[in-house]
Amino acid sequence: MAAQVIEGLFNEKSGRYGIVVSRWNSFITEKLKEGAIDALRKHGYGEDSVTVAYCPGSYELPLTAQTMAETGKFDAIIAIGTVIRGATAHFDYVCSAANSGILQANLKTGIPVIFGVLTTDTIEQAVERAGTKAGNKGEEAALSAIEMVSVLKQVKAMK
Numbered sequence: 511m512a513a514q515v516i517e518g519l520f521n522e523k524s525g526r527y528g529i530v531v532s533r534w535n536s537f538i539t540e541k542l543k544e545g546a547i548d549a550l551r552k553h554g555y556g557e558d559s560v561t562v563a564y565c566p567g568s569y570e571l572p573l574t575a576q577t578m579a580e581t582g583k584f585d586a587i588i589a590i591g592t593v594i595r596g597a598t599a600h601f602d603y604v605c606s607a608a609n610s611g612i613l614q615a616n617l618k619t620g621i622p623v624i625f626g627v628l629t630t631d632t633i634e635q636a637v638e639r640a641g642t643k644a645g646n647k648g649e650e651a652a653l654s655a656i657e658m659v660s661v662l663k664q665v666k667a668m669k
Contacts, residue, residue: 516664518657523554525585525659526561527652528578532591532627534567541640542590542626542648549652568593568627569604572611579621586655587615590648591627592636605629622658626651 527550531543543562550560561584565574568591575587589612595601608627615623626648630636638644 516661518660520553520653520656520660522660525555526559526583527555527655528575528584528587529560529562530571530574530578530587530589531562531564532566532568532571533564535592535594535636538592538628538636538640539590542592542628542646542651545641545646545648545650546588546590546626546652548646549649550656553653553656567591567604568608571608571627572615572623575612575623576615576619579615579619579623584621585659586622586624588624588626588648588651588655590651592640593627593629594633594636595631601629622655622662624651624655624658 529543529546531539533539547560563574563578565571571589571591575589578584578587591608593601593604593608609625612623612625612627628636628639628647630639639647
């Protein structure tokens with residue numbers, strides 16, 4: 511007996527995506543946002559399929575993402591932020607809140623909210639992940655969003 515396999519497909523061109531971008535560390539988050547938009551564009555989504563909302567920082571990403579998801583107008587939300595470690599515990603609090611809040615937004619709304627938040631020790635590490643050595647993590651987040659929309663659509667069709 512063969513098991514039924516469900517996996518994300520990247521060939522569907524319909525749907526709406528929300529991107530929530532933290533203004534804090536905007537020299538990084540803007541590059542991540544552009545990576546996400548480019549990935550969506552490469553997979554056939556036009557600019558009319560994407561809405562970008564800005565919030566102050568990564569701490570505010572979960573509420574903004576959840577509010578967007580609750581509108582029912584989006585198939586997935588991509589939360590983009592960058593938290594760079596400093597000399598205080600602030601980094602830990604912000605990272606923990608962003609992580610936990612984004613998880614809760616997923617579970618509460620049933621809409622994929624993708625964690626596109628860089629949590630790095632240095633500015634150099636953030637730069638590497640925003641389109642240089644380590645690729646663009648915004649692009650990867652958009653691909654995760656497309657895949658999750660596809661997977662969930664297939665699972666729901668099983669009912």
